[in-house]
Amino acid sequence: MKRSRLEIIRDILKIIQERKNKIKPTPLLRYSNLSSQRFSQYVKELLKKGFIWAGEEKGRKFFSLTEKGSTYLEKYRDIIGFVEDFGL
Amino acid sequence: MFQPNFGTEILYSVVILAICLIIYFEVNKFFKLTDYKGIGYFQNTFLFFAVAYFFRFLAKPVVRSIFGIRMYYFNIIILLVFIYASCTAVFYLVYSLVWKKFGKINGEILIHIIAVIIALFVFLTGNVLLFIFVNIVLLIYAFVVVSLERKNRKFKMYLIYLLLVIFSILNIVDLLVPDFIFGLQLWIYIFSIVVFLGLLYRVLKEVK
Numbered sequence: 388m389k390r391s392r393l394e395i396i397r398d399i400l401k402i403i404q405e406r407k408n409k410i411k412p413t414p415l416l417r418y419s420n421l422s423s424q425r426f427s428q429y430v431k432e433l434l435k436k437g438f439i440w441a442g443e444e445k446g447r448k449f450f451s452l453t454e455k456g457s458t459y460l461e462k463y464r465d466i467i468g469f470v471e472d473f474g475l
Numbered sequence: 476m477f478q479p480n481f482g483t484e485i486l487y488s489v490v491i492l493a494i495c496l497i498i499y500f501e502v503n504k505f506f507k508l509t510d511y512k513g514i515g516y517f518q519n520t521f522l523f524f525a526v527a528y529f530f531r532f533l534a535k536p537v538v539r540s541i542f543g544i545r546m547y548y549f550n551i552i553i554l555l556v557f558i559y560a561s562c563t564a565v566f567y568l569v570y571s572l573v574w575k576k577f578g579k580i581n582g583e584i585l586i587h588i589i590a591v592i593i594a595l596f597v598f599l600t601g602n603v604l605l606f607i608f609v610n611i612v613l614l615i616y617a618f619v620v621v622s623l624e625r626k627n628r629k630f631k632m633y634l635i636y637l638l639l640v641i642f643s644i645l646n647i648v649d650l651l652v653p654d655f656i657f658g659l660q661l662w663i664y665i666f667s668i669v670v671f672l673g674l675l676y677r678v679l680k681e682v683k
Contacts, residue, residue, distance in 0.1 A: 393509060436510070459508055466505050469681045473632050474572050475513030 393470075395421065397463045399429060400438060400456050408451050409442075415450060479535075479660050487664045488532035494671040495525035501682045516571035516583075523564035524643075530557035534650055554650075555594050561647055562590035562606065565640050569613045572636075573620045603651050607644055614640050635673055642667040 390398070402418045403410050416426045430450070433439045438456035442449050452460075469475075479487070502518040505511070534553045566586040574582060589609070597606050614637065645663050648655055656663065 393511060396509075455508075462505070462508060465681060465683060466509055466511075469505060470511065470513060472677070472681060473517060475511070475517055 393463070393466065395419070395429060396433065396438070397460065399433065400452060400460050403439060403450055403452050404457070404460060409449050411447060411449050479664070483661075483664070484532060484535050487668070488528055490668055491528045491671055492525050492532075494668075494675045495521040495528065498675055498678050499525065501678050504682060512574055513571050516567050516574055520564050520567040520571065523560045523567060527557055527560035527564055527643075528646075530554075530560060531646060531650060533557075551598070555598055557650070558597050558606065558647065559590050559594035561643055562593050562609075563587065565610050565643055566590060566613065568636060568639065569616070573616070576620060597651070601651070603647060606647060610640055610644055632677070635670060635677070638666075638670045639674065642670055 399415070399419050402415060406414070412430075415430075416423060419426060419429075421429065430439070433456070434441060436455070437453055438459055439450045440453055442451060499518050499521040502514060502521070506514045506518055530553050534550070534557050563586060566589065570577075570582050570586060593606055593609060597603055618633065618637075642663065645656065646667065649660060649663060
């Protein structure tokens with residue numbers, strides 16, 4: 388079944404959270420089950436919205452969740468419930 | 476027969492305005508987090524209801540006489556903004572339910588264009604039938620779309636939406652054709668508040 392935009396964002400953030408809040412771009416792409424083009428779009432969006440931040444360690448890039456990203460994960464069920472109950 | 480006085484009008488308007496703004500800002504928390512279009516359209520519904528009820532308050536003869544609003548052009552603007560905002564609120568509500576059907580078409584622009592046309596038509600002709608007709612057609616359209624999707628979507632709110640639109644229409648009729656519902660205003664006010672409170676309760680329960 389096709390995932391919605393909200394679900395994809397939840398999945399990406401959850402993957403980062405489950406990898407001790409630090410993951411390199413390549414495994415994140417692999418676990419997120421997206422094409423590289425869509426993955427780049429989502430990562431760009433998440434960085435822009437401040438859900439994740441990109442750091443560098445020993446010359447290698449990694450992504451981590453921000454507080455806003457954690458809030459999204461916490462609120463995800465409520466958001467989906469709201470969208471479904473109000474028919475949006 | 477009950478005739479709303481200044482106190483009733485201000486109480487009614489303040490209550491509805493407060494409810495609309497609380498709903499708007501509560502829903503905005505989810506919108507800021509997700510940028511989800513449906514949530515955005517839904518919150519806009521209440522922003523425009525707030526504008527509509529504010530201008531409805533200003534447009535009431537009892538209020539105009541107390542504030543001494545007698546300028547002809549000023550009254551025209553108040554009435555036009557009220558009708559435009561009422562239309563836009565209802566359109567946003569319906570659009571929040573069916574926006575996915577529109578694909579890449581930007582329905583928001585259409586909402587504002589149609590609302591302006593209706594506001595001008597109702598104002599120039601003094602005929603509210605077009606407004607009522609368009610609202611009912613949209614409501615039936617939304618009902619059909621929602622009913623067809625009910626198997627896939629959990630959807631509990633349709634009755635409240637229906638009542639919201641009905642009372643929005645009655646509020647316009649109350650202002651433009653007051654004789655039509657003469658004596659029933661108090662009941663319309665009470666039921667409108669109950670409907671808005673019902674929605675507020677649901678929103679607060681879900682947004683937390």
